[in-house]
Amino acid sequence: MAEVVLTGLGKAYGDGTRAVTDLNLEIRDGEFLVLVGPSGCGKTTALRMIAGLEQITEGTIRIGEQVVNDVPSRDRDVAMVFQSYALYPHLNVYDNIAFGLTLRKLPKNEIDHRVREVAEVLELSEHLDRKPRNLSGGQRQRVAMGRAIVRAPQAFLMDEPLSNLDAKLRVQMRAQIARIQREIGVTTVYVTHDQTEAMTLGDRVAVMRRGVLQQVGPPQELYDRPVNLFVAGFIGSPGMNLVSARLDENDGRFWVSLNSDALLLPESVLRQRPALRQYVGRDVVVGIRPEDMEDTELADAREGQILHSVADLVEAMGSDVLVHFPVDVPPVVTDDTRELAQDAGTDDLPKAGGKGTVLVGRFSPRTRI
């Protein structure tokens, strides 16, 4: 096991595409770090550079005590798990898991011991004789994991290892990967475009956009204190509501106007962002997490906490109800939000100019709507 340290890491492809720019990251010994960002943000390139599968243009990569820039992939002592699993179709599960050890000519009894131990951890013991084509997607995925674990590498590098699985299996395997990583404590770098996966798996999450690291921190920190609009919009599902509004000060309190309602900024926001005072009288972007909207009897609501709107769509999700509210305020349409909408596979961006902006609220199923 080892720490993995990236310093000023950069990659420009031959055709001039700049995939990664000045990436600085210290992945601690035993840490589970998730690299997340929309398609094309450079996360796979970063991972492949750590693996030694891609030439570095700038910077250094250190694994443990060794700078590995010029060390060939096979000598880096890292194990990679790909989205495609890359299993050998003609070998059974046992031989697929054993493959790396056989190549290294380890004694047969040691190979046998290690393969069976790993198969036990991954609940594959009953399937050791099967060929990959006779396994389910989840089982194949576990064989790919087994092949990585059995080598006891200094680091695991995983590139979207769950993306070929159906939604239910993905959640199961996600929990399993988290459990296994904790059990064996191997430094892990995990690439995904799925922010839920990032939030649930990572000790820390590094958010990338267009080759540039935006923020790195524990999941809750990214959620509570995003450093910019991009991270604010990317982390959280459904995403944070982002609208433009004017910031006013009155009686030493800070207000923003949405529709014809004036909303009072909570003290906590001001504590976190003292610099906000400079923006009084100017346009700001207001972010409201869907779950921070509450159903309330009008009589109970206090001044500055009511937003009038009539729900125009209600989506029951079982544990939650998503409610869409049209509001008459300018949405935030920037390159950031465009990119986020693109990644979500939607051109459903609120139209500039007010009407048609929709806020999403997340309520309990017992809410009266």
Ligand code: ATP
């Ligand atoms: P995805 O989630 O879609 O895999 P990603 O965040 O992993 O995306 P990369 O695959 O690292 O992104 O790609 C980063 C950028 O580099 C993209 O603009 C991509 O088109 C470009 N790129 C990737 N591989 C090459 C290559 N071999 N030659 C030229 N450009 C490339």
